[in-house]
Amino acid sequence: MPETVFEVDTDAPPEEQPDPIVNRWHPDTPPASTVQPGEKFRVECLDWTGGQVNNDDSANDIRDMDLTPNHHLSGPIEVEGAEPGDLLVVDILDIGAFPDHEWGFTGIFELDNGGGFLTDHFPEARKSIWDLDGVYTKSRHIPGVEFAGLTHPGILGTAPSHELLEEWNRREQKLIDDGPDAETAVNHETREEEPPLALPPEPENVMLGSMDDEEVEEAKTEAARTIPPRENAGNCDIKNLSRGSRVYLPVFVDGANFITGDIHFSQGDGEITFCGAIEMAGWIDFRVDVIKGGMEKFGLDHAIFKPGNVEPDFSEYITFEGYSVDEDGTQHYKNANVGMRRACLDAIDYLKNFGYTGEQAYLSLSTIPVESRLAGVVDLPNTCVTVSVPQAAFNFDIDPDRLGDIKSKSRGTAARPS
Structure with missing residues (x-):
């Protein structure tokens, strides 16, 4: 087993972890450990909420969650010899749940505390708990759904430079400033406030690893939230970034200062409920290498990756x-x-049509490895988007031919419904 270079305790609060948690991007966050190029190592991770969600049948923990500290991440991991302009090559070797913590959760957040993709249709907090059994999962809250997950880190990235951090804050603040003002930022049909266009630095509940209190006080007003993906990758939530994947991350500071976490047992494209994956605590085994001058050599400003070959069939x-x-x-x-x-x-x-509530169906689309595509972008005025749901994720037949009572399932000769 690879050496564990970052350790967590799921029974302890975030501020009492064996290794100090990170929940913002900042170039001066001290490394928690150092690894060599070519070295294999293990990183342990809390779930993204830092243990705020319970394995029970109440969604009150989703409704009442404190979102200011999220995400709770592991790192930074310094890579010896990495310099600005290099590419950090990260191989995801393996990933899994802790043996005594084989469960995960998915949540629907209310508009005034997190929101989500379809909050106007599903405004109340809901939660589903998922039991993890090897590569398979099922939930007592959504009967009839059972499938193999595609487990992946929602977040992995490198630290920004001071210049890049300043650019993030400048452009995101401009988006906020140029957006609707307080008087107009209301949906006039529902009278509900519209969500913000971006999230500026939040100085409350900032965790920057082993940085001392005085340095945290100085850094917390500029340290970037970990919510959006950016040039350093970060919170990309790409479901295919699983076992066997190789990621090429731009390096902006000496040592790269690699950070990861927000493990998802499974997720559909889009992670549409916001807390939309099957969120879990667990461990990830990595191997890293460095391509000197790789950003210029590859012509890259952002991360690229090669998916692994281990996916549900x-x-x-x-x-x-x-x-x-x-x-x-x-x-x-x-x-x-x-x-x-x-x-x-x-x-x-x-x-x-099969007896699910809207909330159960919404949670299912967010967790099953649903495939979404930009199918057509050239035919104005409409862009065509597709969402493909795997039938085998259900323990019963959801085929439209069966629902429509079509006698022949041959795609070329299907009879019309009578």
């Missing part, structure tokens, strides 16, 4: 289509976000 999907026309009939110009919403809403309505 789903072969039959039902695919839902969405276009740039929202629920009230308003036409948008090539808006993929609206197209994704419409495809998801149709999929949810379809799954309700």
Whole structure:
């Protein structure tokens, strides 16, 4: 087993961990450990909330969650010899749950505390608990759903330089400043506040590893939230970044200062409920290497990756289509976000035919390894988005031929419904 270079204790609060937790991006966060290029090592991780969610049947912990400290991440891991302009090559060798913590959770957050992709349709907090059994999972809260997950870190990235951190804060603050003001940032149909366009530095509950209190006080007003992905990768939530994947991360500071966490047992493309994966605590085995001058050599400003070859063997999907026309009939110009919403809403309505509530269907789309695509972007005014649901994730037949009572399932000769 590789040496553990970052250790956590799921029974202890975040501020009392064996190795100090990180929850912001900052170039001056001290490394928790150092590894050599070519070295294999293990990183242990809390779940992204730092243990705020319980394995029970109440969603009060989702409703009342303190989001200011999230995410709770492991690192930084210094890589000997890495310098700005290099590429850090990260191999994800293996990943799993702790033996005494083989469960995960998914949540729907309310608009005034986190929100989500379809919060206007599902405004109340909900939670599903998932039992993890090897590569398979099922939930007592969504009967009839059982599938093999595609386990991956939601977050992995390198520390920004001071210059890059300043650029992040400048451009994201400009987005906030140029967005709707307090008087107009309200949906006039629902009278609900619209979500912010970006999240500026949050000085409350900042954790920067072993940085001393005085340094934290100075850094907390500029340290970047870990919510969005950026040039350093970070919170990309890419479900295919699983075992066997190789990631090429830009390096902006000496040592790269690699950080990871937010482990997902499984997730559909989009992670649509916000806390939309099966979130879990666990461990990840990595191997790292360095390509000197790799950013210039490869012509890269952002991360790239090669997926591993270990994925669930789903072969039959039902695919839902969405276009740039929202629920009230308003036409948008090539808006993929609206197209994704419409495809998801149709999929949810379809799954309700089998006895699921809308919330159960919503949680299922967020956790099953659903495939989403930008199918067409050239045909104005609509962008076509598809959401493909694997049929084998259900313990019963959800095929539309069965639902429509079509006698022949041959795709070339299917009879019309009588």
